[in-house]
Amino acid sequence: xxxxxxxxxxxxxxxxxxxxxxxxxxxxxxxxxxxxxxxxxxxxxxxxxxxxxxxxxxxxxxxxxxxxxxxxxxxxxxxxxxxxxxxxxxxxxxxxxxxxxxxxxxxxxxxxxxxxxxxxxxxxxxxxxxxxxxxxxxxxxxxxxxxxxxxxxxxxxxxxxxxxxxxxxxxxxxxxxxxxxxxxxxxxxxxxxxxxxxxxxxxxxxxxxxxxxxxxxxxxxxxxxxxxxxxxxxxxxxxxxxxxxxxxxxxxxxxxxxxxxxxxxxxxxxxxxxxxxxxxxxxxxxxxxxxxxxxxxxxxxxxxxxxxxxxxxxxxxxxxxxxxxxxxxxxxxxxxxxxxxxxxxxxxxxxxxxxxxxxxx
Ligand SMILES: Nc1ncnc2c1ncn2[C@@H]1O[C@H](COP(=O)(O)OP(=O)(O)O)[C@@H](O)[C@H]1O
Ligand SMILES: [Mg+2]
Numbered sequence: 001x002x003x004x005x006x007x008x009x010x011x012x013x014x015x016x017x018x019x020x021x022x023x024x025x026x027x028x029x030x031x032x033x034x035x036x037x038x039x040x041x042x043x044x045x046x047x048x049x050x051x052x053x054x055x056x057x058x059x060x061x062x063x064x065x066x067x068x069x070x071x072x073x074x075x076x077x078x079x080x081x082x083x084x085x086x087x088x089x090x091x092x093x094x095x096x097x098x099x100x101x102x103x104x105x106x107x108x109x110x111x112x113x114x115x116x117x118x119x120x121x122x123x124x125x126x127x128x129x130x131x132x133x134x135x136x137x138x139x140x141x142x143x144x145x146x147x148x149x150x151x152x153x154x155x156x157x158x159x160x161x162x163x164x165x166x167x168x169x170x171x172x173x174x175x176x177x178x179x180x181x182x183x184x185x186x187x188x189x190x191x192x193x194x195x196x197x198x199x200x201x202x203x204x205x206x207x208x209x210x211x212x213x214x215x216x217x218x219x220x221x222x223x224x225x226x227x228x229x230x231x232x233x234x235x236x237x238x239x240x241x242x243x244x245x246x247x248x249x250x251x252x253x254x255x256x257x258x259x260x261x262x263x264x265x266x267x268x269x270x271x272x273x274x275x276x277x278x279x280x281x282x283x284x285x286x287x288x289x290x291x292x293x294x295x296x297x298x299x300x301x302x303x304x305x306x307x308x309x310x311x312x313x314x315x316x317x318x319x320x321x322x323x324x325x326x327x328x329x330x331x332x333x334x335x336x337x338x339x340x341x342x343x344x345x346x347x348x349x350x351x352x353x354x355x356x357x358x359x360x361x
Pocket of ligand 1: 003032102113143144145146173174175176177178181204207208256257
């Protein structure tokens with residue numbers, strides 16, 4: 001059995017690594033021949049919307065999945081015509097547009113921040129008046145790691161934000177003064193079996209995930225997150241791993257966005273859960289029984305962004321697992337991560353503090 005993965009970034013690489021013990025083979029499609037995945041499986045080099053490259057990938061594999069949400073929907077439809085392709089194309093289409101995503105959440109009874117579609121300067125003024133300050137202006141499509149966003153705190157910020165982002169279709173959202181941010185990762189298999197991981201707490205800086213702490217023990221929030229996840233999965237007849245990101249505002253979940261794929265806030269599960277999100281994604285798309293999502297201890301994951309800490313100093317901290325994606329350093333780029341697993345939350349927090357001393361503040 002060979003699986004095609006569109007995108008050969010670190011998520012694709014970790015998917016392939018999780019599949020080797022199950023005797024699965026992999027091929028990637030990526031525009032870069034030296035993307036991280038190149039170290040573990042062959043890459044078909046080509047653009048994600050190039051039909052010849054997509055056909056070349058399809059010809060070599062039994063099943064197709066993808067590791068990032070900016071795969072053109074038309075490319076995935078092309079694949080889905082010849083090979084089973086998961087997660088479903090419709091989930092990808094909705095997740096690519098922040099307005100469609102929030103409208104779906106609304107229809108499914110999942111709370112979101114207030115939002116308005118913005119296609120002109122006049123509409124931006126009207127949306128700011130309706131939603132109030134502070135608020136966040138975002139591009140509807142193609143944003144990631146906080147790119148394509150501006151926080152508007154004063155009336156005077158409106159002009160500069162419009163100047164920076166006005167060329168693209170936009171969404172204006174109310175700014176959520178959150179207590180914290182949490183996410184839930186879950187899997188649904190072709191058989192309809194579903195499992196969810198415990199919710200985790202995420203800390204972002206400049207829009208980029210920096211630290212995930214797992215698990216977050218809060219039975220009420222866990223129930224609500226699982227309920228929301230189930231609604232989205234059922235809506236799409238979903239297959240694979242799905243992630244929902246939330247703000248916790250005055251003790252209640254407010255949905256931020258969804259990702260129809262394995263997620264950075266699930267990386268802790270490689271060492272910190274009985275079955276990792278990567279293995280469960282593969283089990284789900286192959287219709288195999290899903291693995292236990294229970295945590296095996298108290299975990300924290302730290303992203304290495306822009307620069308890698310010295311390898312020896314990370315590995316010198318007992319209980320830390322290092323993942324170096326082998327990427328060239330660049331400001332704002334995710335280059336690797338470190339995961340701590342400990343028996344108690346206090347031990348975890350102590351090791352986490354040591355790990356955080358190795359990265360820029
Ligand atoms: N409406 C909002 N209110 C408060 N903070 C926000 C809002 N939208 C985004 N943020 C902050 O920016 C981060 C990145 O935004 P997000 O919409 O998740 O975009 P991305 O696709 O880049 O992850 C969020 O995790 C949160 O920390
Ligand atoms: Mg996000």
